[in-house]
Amino acid sequence: MSSPSTDRVVRSVLIAALTVMALALAGAGLAQRSSFDHLRTTFPLTGVHAVTPCESCHVGGQMAGTPRQCEYCHRPGSRIAATAKPMRHVVTTQACDVCHRSAATWAGARYSHVGVAPGSCMSCHNGMAAPGKPTRHVQTTSSCDSCHRSLAWLPAGFNHAGVAAGTCANCHNGSTATGKPPTHIVTTQSCDICHRTGVAWIPTQFNHTGIAAGTCATCHNGVNAVGKPPTHVATTLSCDQCHRTGVAWLPAGFNHAGVVAGSCGTCHVAGGPGLARPANHIPYETQILNGASLACDACHTSTTTFTAQRMNHNNSQGNGSGNCKGCHQTGTTFLGTMQRNSLTHQSRTGVTDCSQAGCHRPLGGTGSTYVRWL
Numbered sequence: 001m002s003s004p005s006t007d008r009v010v011r012s013v014l015i016a017a018l019t020v021m022a023l024a025l026a027g028a029g030l031a032q033r034s035s036f037d038h039l040r041t042t043f044p045l046t047g048v049h050a051v052t053p054c055e056s057c058h059v060g061g062q063m064a065g066t067p068r069q070c071e072y073c074h075r076p077g078s079r080i081a082a083t084a085k086p087m088r089h090v091v092t093t094q095a096c097d098v099c100h101r102s103a104a105t106w107a108g109a110r111y112s113h114v115g116v117a118p119g120s121c122m123s124c125h126n127g128m129a130a131p132g133k134p135t136r137h138v139q140t141t142s143s144c145d146s147c148h149r150s151l152a153w154l155p156a157g158f159n160h161a162g163v164a165a166g167t168c169a170n171c172h173n174g175s176t177a178t179g180k181p182p183t184h185i186v187t188t189q190s191c192d193i194c195h196r197t198g199v200a201w202i203p204t205q206f207n208h209t210g211i212a213a214g215t216c217a218t219c220h221n222g223v224n225a226v227g228k229p230p231t232h233v234a235t236t237l238s239c240d241q242c243h244r245t246g247v248a249w250l251p252a253g254f255n256h257a258g259v260v261a262g263s264c265g266t267c268h269v270a271g272g273p274g275l276a277r278p279a280n281h282i283p284y285e286t287q288i289l290n291g292a293s294l295a296c297d298a299c300h301t302s303t304t305t306f307t308a309q310r311m312n313h314n315n316s317q318g319n320g321s322g323n324c325k326g327c328h329q330t331g332t333t334f335l336g337t338m339q340r341n342s343l344t345h346q347s348r349t350g351v352t353d354c355s356q357a358g359c360h361r362p363l364g365g366t367g368s369t370y371v372r373w374l
Contacts, residue, residue, distance in 0.1 A: 047103025070096035113150040119143040160197040166190040208245040214238040233273040256303040264296035
């Protein structure tokens with residue numbers, strides 16, 4: 001019979017031997033695991049699978065026959081320790097990897113809506129299985145797909161059919177739906193008085209009925225509504241003195257009352273706010289007064305049209321200087337047929353100008369002075 005001390009020695013030796021064997025087997029297993037290429041199984045270890053212990057999938061050390069389908073492991077009651085579908089998961093028979101594209105996280109899944117029956121969005125989009133209507137959502141009983149596309153919630157096109165007139169602000173209050181910006185025209189009218197529903201905010205037609213005369217600049221200041229452009233005629237008059245409200249800016253009838261005589265060129269110049277003289281206009285700067293300029297209103301006496309003009313020849317050609325041909329000559333486009341016809345005109349030898357010839361007024365005797373040729 002062995003002694004107690006002998007038994008203790010034997011037990012110690014056995015424990016040491018078993019420990020050495022266990023370490024040897026573990027080392028062999030680690031070496032085998034580190035050298036094994038898992039791609040040979042056609043199941044690459046990515047994401048969470050790369051750091052999952054082998055025995056979590058290979059239960060009992062069984063290698064062959066380990067399933068590769070997500071739904072075999074990720075289901076309730078699976079003998080493999082893997083996360084299963086939660087109770088509130090979207091009801092579907094599709095495989096996990098149809099929506100979940102990453103082995104690192106469940107988030108970022110893209111659900112395929114192909115085959116989903118129209119009007120059945122709420123079956124999933126109820127706030128549990130999938131995101132539902134937020135608390136500030138537009139009040140509606142329409143199905144989600146009436147406004148939203150299955151690619152994203154926004155942009156959404158709300159169907160305004162059936163919305164009662166004058167109730168826009170029930171939704172367009174800046175919280176549920178886009179409301180008036182801070183720079184909006186001050187008004188108590190309903191949105192649909194000016195804006196067209198279901199299309200776009202702009203263009204819009206403001207109803208100017210009831211607007212007090214002379215108050216245009218209250219809104220038309222360049223912030224709340226279109227204001228004067230930089231090239232506008234310099235004036236302190238109210239917009240409605242020239243522009244017709246509620247229709248369009250143009251045409252506009254400028255009120256010339258009070259405009260200082262001879263100051264037309266202040267506005268009626270190239271690049272100015274008023275209509276400038278055309279390229280074929282009579283060259284009045286050098287041809288009329290021998291270097292002096294003639295103001296527009298010397299000939300253009302109408303404030304509504306340019307065509308009812310009468311050229312003022314007084315003190316321009318009546319001094320015998322003889323410069324008629326500066327305008328009245330063949331080839332010019334200034335006065336059309338009121339020009340010398342080189343084929344039929346009776347010229348006088350040595351005569352250089354119409355008036356000096358003694359034919360046309362003021363020095364000649366034919367026709368009315370400065371009005372017509374004959």
